[in-house]
Amino acid sequence: METRVYFILGDLAACVLAGAAGGWLAHAGVPGDMSSFFAMFIGMFLGMVSGMICGFLLAPFFGAMEVMLPATLAGMIGGMVVAMQNAMAGVSPDDATWMGGAAGVACLAVTYFLQARLHGEVALDE
Numbered sequence: 001m002e003t004r005v006y007f008i009l010g011d012l013a014a015c016v017l018a019g020a021a022g023g024w025l026a027h028a029g030v031p032g033d034m035s036s037f038f039a040m041f042i043g044m045f046l047g048m049v050s051g052m053i054c055g056f057l058l059a060p061f062f063g064a065m066e067v068m069l070p071a072t073l074a075g076m077i078g079g080m081v082v083a084m085q086n087a088m089a090g091v092s093p094d095d096a097t098w099m100g101g102a103a104g105v106a107c108l109a110v111t112y113f114l115q116a117r118l119h120g121e122v123a124l125d126e
Contacts, residue, residue: 010062011070011112015104018054018071019078022047023100024093026083032090039087040080047079047100048072070111074104 026043034042055064055071078100085091085099 007062007066010058011066011108012105014054014058014062014067014071015074015108016101017058017104018047018051018075019104019107020097020101021050021054022075022077022079023082023096023098023103025050026079026100027086027091027093027096030083030086032086034087036084036087039083043079043081043083044076045079046083047075047077049075050079051075070108071104073111074107077107078103 022043025046026039029046030039030042051072051074052068054075055068058071059067081103082091082096082099086096091099
């Protein structure tokens, strides 16, 4: 797991950008009178596309594997959350962007936690 501040801030920027873009696209692409079940799938698809684009654009700067997984996950979750909320109660475009960005931060926290938890200890042979 990368611990340099440059890469941590890059991961954070990628996830927030992907989540916010996924939320905004889901708000723009999902009508307010749609069933939340179908809105979730449309939001997931739109968020996945936005996450892949954000990850692709930021991968040369922060590393492909380190950015693509959290950014795509953040876009998907951000799009799903906003699409379902928009279908149930309706949200403004600004709220959709903020909700997607918050989902991006949550996805980054979960991926960092899981990587630290699943990686285990590394033994150094000297």
